[in-house]
Amino acid sequence: MPGKESEEGPVEVAAAEDGAEEDLGGLTMEELQEGQEAALALEDMMALSAQTLLHAEVDELYQEVRPLGQGRFGRVILVTHRQKGTHLALKQLPKTSTSLRGFLYEFCVGLSLGTHAAIVAAYGIGIESANSYSFLTEPVLHGDLITYIKPKVGLPQPAAKRCASQLACALEHIHSQGLVYRDLKPENVLVCDPACRRVKLTDFGHTRPRGTLLRLTGPPIPYTAPELCAPPPLPEGLPIQPALDAWALGVLVFCLLTGYFPWDQPLLDTDPFYEDFVIWQASGQPQDRPQPWYGLSPAADTLLWGLLDPHPRKRSPVGAVKGYLGQPWRQRDGEAEELEQDPEAPKGKQPLCLAVAARPSTSICSLRVSHLRPGRSLFPPLGLGGSWTLMGPSNSVPIPCKTLPGTL
Numbered sequence: 081m082p083g084k085e086s087e088e089g090p091v092e093v094a095a096a097e098d099g100a101e102e103d104l105g106g107l108t109m110e111e112l113q114e115g116q117e118a119a120l121a122l123e124d125m126m127a128l129s130a131q132t133l134l135h136a137e138v139d140e141l142y143q144e145v146r147p148l149g150q151g152r153f154g155r156v157i158l159v160t161h162r163q164k165g166t167h168l169a170l171k172q173l174p175k176t177s178t179s180l181r182g183f184l185y186e187f188c189v190g191l192s193l194g195t196h197a198a199i200v201a202a203y204g205i206g207i208e209s210a211n212s213y214s215f216l217t218e219p220v221l222h223g224d225l226i227t228y229i230k231p232k233v234g235l236p237q238p239a240a241k242r243c244a245s246q247l248a249c250a251l252e253h254i255h256s257q258g259l260v261y262r263d264l265k266p267e268n269v270l271v272c273d274p275a276c277r278r279v280k281l282t283d284f285g286h287t288r289p290r291g292t293l294l295r296l297t298g299p300p301i302p303y304t305a306p307e308l309c310a311p312p313p314l315p316e317g318l319p320i321q322p323a324l325d326a327w328a329l330g331v332l333v334f335c336l337l338t339g340y341f342p343w344d345q346p347l348l349d350t351d352p353f354y355e356d357f358v359i360w361q362a363s364g365q366p367q368d369r370p371q372p373w374y375g376l377s378p379a380a381d382t383l384l385w386g387l388l389d390p391h392p393r394k395r396s397p398v399g400a401v402k403g404y405l406g407q408p409w410r411q412r413d414g415e416a417e418e419l420e421q422d423p424e425a426p427k428g429k430q431p432l433c434l435a436v437a438a439r440p441s442t443s444i445c446s447l448r449v450s451h452l453r454p455g456r457s458l459f460p461p462l463g464l465g466g467s468w469t470l471m472g473p474s475n476s477v478p479i480p481c482k483t484l485p486g487t488l
């Protein structure tokens with residue numbers, strides 16, 4: 081997404097003369113300065129890039145080979161350079177939905193970060209055409225990570241660890257530049273080879289300097305950190321911190337290891353899966369472990385509890401992943417089974433696996449139900465949408481809770 085200017089603004093330094101963190105919405109003076117330096121460096125780069133934009137139609141310079149992807153804001157095409165024959169990825173943003181400033185912002189952030197091995201390299205070529213703005217990056221030809229995460233299974237453990245470690249390094253690099261990425265999700269992670277050995281982060285349209293004031297503008301998604309869902313500390317919004325990315329990394333690692341989202345939204349009272357997680361974090365008792373978390377190892381629990389701490393100041397930094405790479409992240413398969421069928425589990429919390437007929441899809445898929453507590457709902461695996469009818473274990477008798485609407 082190209083950089084948006086509305087609803088965002090820098091924090092006023094003058095508000096913090098006595099160094100009180102409250103005046104800065106929880107930011108320290110040092111953190112604020114780091115963000116402001118990043119913002120100034122980007123402004124300089126945007127001014128220079130505006131002067132060096134090529135004015136041409138894309139097909140005068142490049143030959144289209146095939147589409148690589150389509151986002152909400154732009155399409156990405158594989159092209160070849162007409163003289164050299166080099167393959168490149170061209171992201172094209174229509175002028176109807178993208179301002180020159182928004183384009184320059186995304187272009188320059190990508191350019192300043194693209195030197196990292198786990199970030200898509202940018203080529204510093206920006207083009208203004210009659211109806212669009214475009215820039216060029218390296219093409220990454222094995223699709224995005226979402227297609228590799230098997231629903232209800234995830235990725236093989238070595239691949240999950242490699243992805244987590246490379247993404248943690250990429251995010252650390254972004255944070256070291258005074259920026260917050262803000263859009264970590266599998267769709268923005270490009271895969272370089274079929275075995276998922278190397279991945280690269282792309283799409284810097286949401287990246288902002290640390291301390292930029294932001295409000296949540298749409299409904300939260302699993303990757304949205306809880307502090308963004310709460311009323312902001314300053315009237316203008318929440319000053320953003322790298323902890324937002326640490327939360328999203330925790331959710332992504334959970335998805336990689338299980339093939340499930342841990343919750344739909346990190347909202348107590350609204351999302352029973354999040355509520356279960358917070359109860360388990362508070363008690364630390366094995367019997368409170370939410371069903372979707374069965375199968376994870378103690379090391380994965382500790383790592384994820386740190387990244388998913390609801391308090392941003394206590395949350396582990398993204399680099400914490402590196403300290404856990406030498407330990408298993410999943411229980412042995414047998415152990416996971418034993419846990420699921422634990423006869424000692426209290427009756428009211430016995431996990432249950434039910435068959436669900438998905439509509440309008442024709443396939444029958446098995447979904448998990450959180451706990452046998454009244455009012456508790458389905459735990460949706462990744463990648464399934466539509467509305468659902470709960471069926472009994474025999475796969476024939478509908479359960480009294482009838483049709484559950486559910487859209488992913």
Ligand SMILES: Nc1ncnc2c1ncn2[C@@H]1O[C@H](COP(=O)(O)OP(=O)(O)OP(=O)(O)O)[C@@H](O)[C@H]1O
Nearest residue numbers: 081148149150151152153154156169218219220283
């Ligand atoms: N360098 C690249 N090489 C190969 N495919 C790419 C590349 N960059 C992007 N894509 C593909 O194009 C899709 C859309 O790109 P991108 O996320 O940059 O667009 P967007 O409009 O900003 O998306 P969003 O809706 O998330 O804001 C990606 O999900 C990916 O599949």
